[in-house]
Amino acid sequence: MTRYDKGANAERELIKMLDSRGFAVLRVAGSGVNPLPCPDVVALLNGKIIAFECKARKGAYLPIQKEQMDEEVSWAKKAGAIFVVAWKIPNKGWLFISPEIFHLAGKNYMLSLDNAKKHAIDLNVIIGQQSML
Amino acid sequence: MTRYDKGANAERELIKMLDSRGFAVLRVAGSGVNPLPCPDVVALLNGKIIAFECKARKGAYLPIQKEQMDEEVSWAKKAGAIFVVAWKIPNKGWLFISPEIFHLAGKNYMLSLDNAKKHAIDLNVIIGQQSML
Numbered sequence: 001m002t003r004y005d006k007g008a009n010a011e012r013e014l015i016k017m018l019d020s021r022g023f024a025v026l027r028v029a030g031s032g033v034n035p036l037p038c039p040d041v042v043a044l045l046n047g048k049i050i051a052f053e054c055k056a057r058k059g060a061y062l063p064i065q066k067e068q069m070d071e072e073v074s075w076a077k078k079a080g081a082i083f084v085v086a087w088k089i090p091n092k093g094w095l096f097i098s099p100e101i102f103h104l105a106g107k108n109y110m111l112s113l114d115n116a117k118k119h120a121i122d123l124n125v126i127i128g129q130q131s132m133l
Numbered sequence: 134m135t136r137y138d139k140g141a142n143a144e145r146e147l148i149k150m151l152d153s154r155g156f157a158v159l160r161v162a163g164s165g166v167n168p169l170p171c172p173d174v175v176a177l178l179n180g181k182i183i184a185f186e187c188k189a190r191k192g193a194y195l196p197i198q199k200e201q202m203d204e205e206v207s208w209a210k211k212a213g214a215i216f217v218v219a220w221k222i223p224n225k226g227w228l229f230i231s232p233e234i235f236h237l238a239g240k241n242y243m244l245s246l247d248n249a250k251k252h253a254i255d256l257n258v259i260i261g262q263q264s265m266l
Contacts, residue, residue, distance in 0.1 A: 024212035026171045029160040038159045047180055047213035079157035080180030 010056035010088040011040055017094075018043040021127055023050075037071030039083070043127070049081035050127060056088040062116065063108040073099055084126055087116060095120040143189035143221040144173055150227075151176040154260055156183075170204030172216070176260070182214035183260060189221040195249065196241040206232055217259055220249060228253040 011027055018025045023043040039051035053072055055062060064085065076083035085102075087095045101119045102109035124130035144160055151158045156176040172184035186205055188195060197218065209216035218235075220228045234252045235242035257263035 022211070024171070024208045024214075026159070026175065027162040029162040038157070042159065042175070044182060044212035044214065046211075047182065049177060049180065049182065075157045078155070078179075079177035081157075081177065 006056040006090065007054070010086075011054050013088070014041055014052060014054055014086055014094075017123065018050075018127070021124075021129060023127065037068065038075050039072050041086075042081070045127070048128065049079055051076045051079065051081040051083045052086045053083070054086045054088070056090060058090055060113050062087050062111045062113075063105075064102065066104065066107050066109055069099060069102070069109050082126065084121075085111075087111075089113075094123070096123055096126055097121070139189040139223065140187070143219075144187050146221070147174055147185060147187055147219055147227075150256065151260070154257075154262060156260065170201065171208050172205050174219075175214070178260070181261065182209075182212055184209045184212065184214040184216045185219045186216070187219045187221070189223060191223055193246050195220050195244045195246075196238075197235065199237065199240050199242055202232060202235070202242050215259065217254075218244075220244075222246075227256070229256055229259055230254070 015025050015027060023045045025041065025043050027041055028038050040054040041052040043050045043052070051072070053064065053069070055064070073083055083099060085097045085099060087097060089095065095116045097111065097116050097120055101115060102111045122130060148158050148160060156178045158174065158176050160174055161171050173187040174185040176183045176185070184205070186197065186202070188197070206216055216232060218230045218232060220230060222228065228249045230244065230249050230253055232242070234248060235244045255263060
């Protein structure tokens with residue numbers, strides 16, 4: 001499977017998870033090539049807006065380009081959306097992480113898998129269908 | 134220009150109009166081929182959500198498939214979004230119309246150009262940056 005396929009499959013899986021929880025969901029066109037910086041997937045319910053940057057990646061670290069993440073965080077702020085990084089670890093599962101947990105390393109924001117596991121938030125908490133334990 | 138190009142150009146023009154008015158805007162991936170029914174363009178600002186079905190078409194009537202419009206209206210209701218049909222008349226301009234103005238004719242909702250002109254709402258009113266006169 002190519003890197004593109006893995007990413008597209010992860011997006012589809014995330015969309016199904018959100019759809020099954022009652023959200024109106026959309027996949028954003030041309031993430032990456034779009035002149036407008038925006039997230040990959042947006043979930044909406046009764047005016048609540050959650051924007052997801054979706055990454056499928058094995059390995060001990062997740063890098064996200066600084067410029068891309070900064071623009072997406074600004075986009076979400078303007079929209080009035082919660083912004084979440086959705087990290088799919090192939091054959092393992094999902095980690096949902098707030099962008100503040102990343103640290104800057106040159107041109108990228110970086111996050112270790114250990115830190116991601118420590119700070120991950122349950123999807124049902126993010127979407128407001130369960131309280132934080 | 135193919136029909137697809139005309140549609141894509143109209144979408145890009147609408148996106149620019151909304152972006153210049155301060156909205157966080159996104160183009161939805163694969164309208165038409167998407168298994169999830171959703172609008173073409175969504176504009177968001179501080180939690181306000183406006184979903185657009187965007188059509189570029191010359192002629193005295195605008196038809197929209199009943200099933201498509203019904204699904205998009207449901208999508209918008211679930212999202213907590215205002216739903217608007219954005220009709221671009223090539224080389225003339227835009228008409229923004231509420232779906233209630235259309236009437237059912239077989240498998241399509243239909244709207245005449247005359248009725249569209251009569252009931253069109255200014256974009257600045259829709260986005261809440263100007264009151265209805």
